[in-house]
Amino acid sequence: MTHKLLFLFGGIFFITLVLSYYKETYTNQDIIQILDISYVKAFLLKDTDHYVKNMSSADLYARHANNHKDYLKRISEDVTTIPLDKQSILMNSISQANDFFNNYSDSYIKLGEMNLIPWKLAFTKGYYENGLPHTRMDIIFLPQSILNESNYSITKTLIHEKVHLHQRKYKMRYQQKLQEENYKIIGKRINDYRIRSNPDVDEYIYYHPNNFIMIETYSTLTPKNIQDTQIVDIDVKYEHPYEEIAYQVAEKYSV
Structure with a gap:
């Protein structure tokens, strides 16, 4: 009886490993x-x-x-x-x-x-x-x-x-974590016509924990192109918390 149970559990474990392998392969590659x-x-x-x-x-x-x-x-x-x-x-x-x-x-x-x-x-x-x-x-x-x-x-x-x-x-997770890290929402981007539209960020304007507003605005109301902008900090990643995080993650990649 003990041998049969061991065989049964061993078979279940093997099937689980196989399914896990194929699930991971599908998830990562296909x-x-x-x-x-x-x-x-x-x-x-x-x-x-x-x-x-x-x-x-x-x-x-x-x-x-x-x-x-x-x-x-x-x-x-x-x-x-x-x-x-x-x-x-x-x-x-x-x-x-x-x-x-x-x-x-x-x-x-x-x-x-x-x-x-x-x-x-x-x-x-x-x-x-x-x-x-x-x-x-x-x-x-x-x-x-x-x-x-x-x-x-x-x-x-x-x-x-x-x-x-x-x-x-995972928008709600990010908003919660940003709040915990002392990023403060101070308005909506759509209410400021100077702000360059960016599809990668949420609808809010944030105040950074290091005491500056995170926005990228056009240099003029008749900009030459979408990169004719000025930003509150010298680094473009401070346009918005989402951009800051995305740049930080990508910087951790190395060959």
Whole structure:
């Protein structure tokens, strides 16, 4: 009887190990989507998150758009994909990012949590948001030109942007932790027309524990582009707590 029980428990343990292996393999490697051009175009035109709808006149001027409708049309036409011979570059960087996240945790991110978030990637020619990598809902947007950068640089960008996906998914956790760390909400970004719109951050303006307001504003109401800005500190990471955290996590990646 004892031998039968040992055999039974041994079998259960083996099956559990096998299932755990396949679950981890699927989580870390197989949830990767390079989104179809038509899907991304429809996503942008729909503007479900109201990112474009909430842009100020300075935002539109910086993006060389006449109005919200014009910008939606322009960005939908900017969508592209990547050639097959470049996909291996992307996959290699994703693999490196997955390896990093497999062993990463902090007060905001639980161990193994990042690799439960799928990679959904969209590519543009470079007009949309001036080619700056960013996220919208559960999608990471990248300029096609990023594949000309080093593997190290691409991987750091992917890590940074995936942290933004995590921030969106666990918004309440971040707000609670930020409050515990003495970041103070002092207003809403939408109420200040000078602030450059950024899809990677939440709706609030924060006061940093080191006593400064975390905002990035346009240098003028007629900015040359979306990088024609001024920031409260010399370091761009202080635009918002989400950016500060994403930069800090990505900086911990090393080859």
